[in-house]
Amino acid sequence: MNYSFTYFNEFGDLCKADFKVNEYHSLMELLFDKYVEEWGDCKGRAWCGTCHIEILEGHLTQTIDKDERQTLLVIDGTSSKSRLACQIPVNEKLNNMVFKIKPRS
Numbered sequence: 001m002n003y004s005f006t007y008f009n010e011f012g013d014l015c016k017a018d019f020k021v022n023e024y025h026s027l028m029e030l031l032f033d034k035y036v037e038e039w040g041d042c043k044g045r046a047w048c049g050t051c052h053i054e055i056l057e058g059h060l061t062q063t064i065d066k067d068e069r070q071t072l073l074v075i076d077g078t079s080s081k082s083r084l085a086c087q088i089p090v091n092e093k094l095n096n097m098v099f100k101i102k103p104r105s
């Protein structure tokens with residue numbers, strides 16, 4: 001079954017992406033492969049913060065682990081809705097979510 005989500009890219013354009021569950025290891029890898037260039041400097045280790053997104057609609061149930069929390073503390077422009085896309089699994093929870101890719105600081 002195909003799912004989809006919506007996001008605003010770094011230029012503020014509204015985009016839609018289709019995905020299959022577990023098609024990629026993380027949301028960062030999915031977006032890097034299909035839609036976004038120059039992303040994920042640390043290759044998904046939760047260190048660089050380049051995959052910073054802000055959730056606009058929807059809710060992720062997985063908790064923020066220690067490494068993700070630490071990186072979110074040191075990058076600019078975070079909010080209570082901020083996440084690192086490399087820490088988000090590609091599963092049905094992403095279906096119909098809306099988020100925004102935060103520009104690199």
Ligand code: FES
Pocket residue numbers: 028039040041042043044045046047048049050051052071084085086087
């Ligand atoms: S890819 Fe570096 S923090 Fe996500």
